[in-house]
Amino acid sequence: MHLKGKYPLKHATEIKDMLNSKISSSILEEEAIDIVRYMYNKDDAAYIIERLQPNLGYAKGPADTLKRGVKEDPNGEKFRIEYALFQKVILDFQMRSHDLFLRNFLSYFKGVDRENRGILDEENFRELIEILNHAGYDLDADTLLRKLDPHNFDVITFSSCISLFAAEQVSSDSNMSILQKISLESN
Numbered sequence: 001m002h003l004k005g006k007y008p009l010k011h012a013t014e015i016k017d018m019l020n021s022k023i024s025s026s027i028l029e030e031e032a033i034d035i036v037r038y039m040y041n042k043d044d045a046a047y048i049i050e051r052l053q054p055n056l057g058y059a060k061g062p063a064d065t066l067k068r069g070v071k072e073d074p075n076g077e078k079f080r081i082e083y084a085l086f087q088k089v090i091l092d093f094q095m096r097s098h099d100l101f102l103r104n105f106l107s108y109f110k111g112v113d114r115e116n117r118g119i120l121d122e123e124n125f126r127e128l129i130e131i132l133n134h135a136g137y138d139l140d141a142d143t144l145l146r147k148l149d150p151h152n153f154d155v156i157t158f159s160s161c162i163s164l165f166a167a168e169q170v171s172s173d174s175n176m177s178i179l180q181k182i183s184l185e186s187n
Contacts, residue, residue, distance in 0.1 A: 026080040029056055036090075048093050055085045101183045105165065108132065108182070109158055118158040122149070125156045135185075137170070137178065144168075 003015050010018075022031075032052055037045045056079045108131055110116070112124045120128065122145060129141040148156050148164055165179040 023083050026082045027086060029079040029081065032081050032086050044093070044097075048089060051089045051093070052081060052086065055081050055089065057081075101179075102162070103183070104185050105162070105179060105182045106158075109161065113158075120156040120161075121154045122152075122156075125149075125161075128161075132178075132182075137181075139178070 003010075003018055007015065007018075027035075029052075033049055036048045036052070039045075040048060108128060109120075111131065112127045113120060114124070125145060125148070126141045129139050129144065132139055144164065145156075148160050162179065165182070166177050168178050170176050170178055170181050
């Protein structure tokens with residue numbers, strides 16, 4: 001998207017070639033910052049950009065080896081970041097955000113998953129719903145069970161709970177999913 005926006009008149013194959021070149025080597029600091037600012041809100045972008053800074057270096061071209069830790073390039077070359085490092089910083093941020101988002105629900109789930117397998121039976125799921133209802137939710141275990149385990153296999157996975165609670169709204173007058181509300185609870 002970034003390259004298409006930057007070069008709207010270039011053909012798709014040219015854009016693909018440019019992308020492949022960058023993926024296999026490095027991107028300019030300005031490109032990295034533009035991409036991050038496009039993808040994330042102001043606070044998240046600032047955090048990610050701060051994490052990118054130690055990985056910047058200079059090179060004469062995209063395929064040259066970066067010289068990291070140098071504050072200024074004596075030849076006036078532009079700062080770059082290896083694409084693999086750029087991607088790692090982004091993915092680390094995504095993983096951290098995902099972990100934080102699921103932390104509260106994971107705690108509830110582990111509380112009833114006594115065998116620590118990531119799978120609940122109907123009894124454990126009903127216990128989970130009871131705990132959530134005690135915490136102020138108004139969830140109907142039978143309705144949710146019909147959606148999660150319509151064939152009564154008695155196997156309800158952590159992933160299927162995440163999918164369901166991400167899709168189900170807290171109430172009919174709310175745009176917030178059950179999972180979003182759980183993630184906002186203070187510990």
